[in-house]
Amino acid sequence: MDRKEFLKKLGFGTLVVPVLMACDTAGDELIDGDGACTVTKSETAGPFPTKSPSTLQFVDIRSDRTGVDLSIEITIQNKNDNCAILQGAIVDIWHCDKDGYYSEYGGTGMQPQDFTSVHFLRGRQVTDSEGKVRFTSIFPGWYQGRATHIHVHIYSATGASLLVTQIAFPEGSTSAVTLVNAATAKGYTKGLTGYTTNATDNVFSDGTTTEMSSVTGSVDAGYALTHTIVVNG
Numbered sequence: 001m002d003r004k005e006f007l008k009k010l011g012f013g014t015l016v017v018p019v020l021m022a023c024d025t026a027g028d029e030l031i032d033g034d035g036a037c038t039v040t041k042s043e044t045a046g047p048f049p050t051k052s053p054s055t056l057q058f059v060d061i062r063s064d065r066t067g068v069d070l071s072i073e074i075t076i077q078n079k080n081d082n083c084a085i086l087q088g089a090i091v092d093i094w095h096c097d098k099d100g101y102y103s104e105y106g107g108t109g110m111q112p113q114d115f116t117s118v119h120f121l122r123g124r125q126v127t128d129s130e131g132k133v134r135f136t137s138i139f140p141g142w143y144q145g146r147a148t149h150i151h152v153h154i155y156s157a158t159g160a161s162l163l164v165t166q167i168a169f170p171e172g173s174t175s176a177v178t179l180v181n182a183a184t185a186k187g188y189t190k191g192l193t194g195y196t197t198n199a200t201d202n203v204f205s206d207g208t209t210t211e212m213s214s215v216t217g218s219v220d221a222g223y224a225l226t227h228t229i230v231v232n233g
Contacts, residue, residue: 037083048102063120067098067138069222078233085131088157094122100143147201168208
């Protein structure tokens with residue numbers, strides 16, 4: 001099965017109407033109509049999950065990958081504790097490089113380029129006293145059938161799986177997605193011809209309310225991504 005066929009199998013047949021949301025004064029916690037935070041939507045881990053995440057306890061996950069700098073800050077909140085921050089949670093992230101390739105996989109129809117022996121753009125951290133983890137990375141590229149995204153798997157302090165989800169990126173003519181993919185001097189040579197938007201992405205097409213990140217910065221100075229994920233801790 002190639003990557004395109006795999007993504008087709010993830011398609012959603014039913015359009016889900018999102019519940020009306022509002023942001024709190026901090027700007028990053030999602031509040032539902034009852035005044036409680038909303039659990040972040042679960043998503044597929046995709047065809048390229050990290051094989052041995054416990055061996056990749058890195059803050060700087062770039063390895064040899066080049067591109068536009070991206071700092072990542074993720075806050076974990078606990079729905080089961082009145083949306084308080086969740087300290088001690090284990091957070092794994094992984095994403096593709098600027099050309100759309102994943103480490104730990106390759107040599108197949110899904111990804112012909114062989115990166116099976118390397119582990120770039122994959123990392124694990126534990127949330128601090130503010131419920132945060134931070135990573136140093138590069139801005140992800142894209143590949144056919146998917147919008148720009150980051151995969152996340154969150155575990156409890158004891159290793160129990162709490163949530164597998166994905167982080168979406170804002171789009172538009174002045175968005176980081178548009179500007180980075182036009183940055184040929186930084187090695188992003190694909191542009192956006194054939195790009196799959198969030199609205200037509202098999203994962204995000206049913207809405208990104210709980211998965212949309214905030215991205216600030218510039219191509220030259222680098223970008224900073226912040227995002228809050230709510231789990232049933």
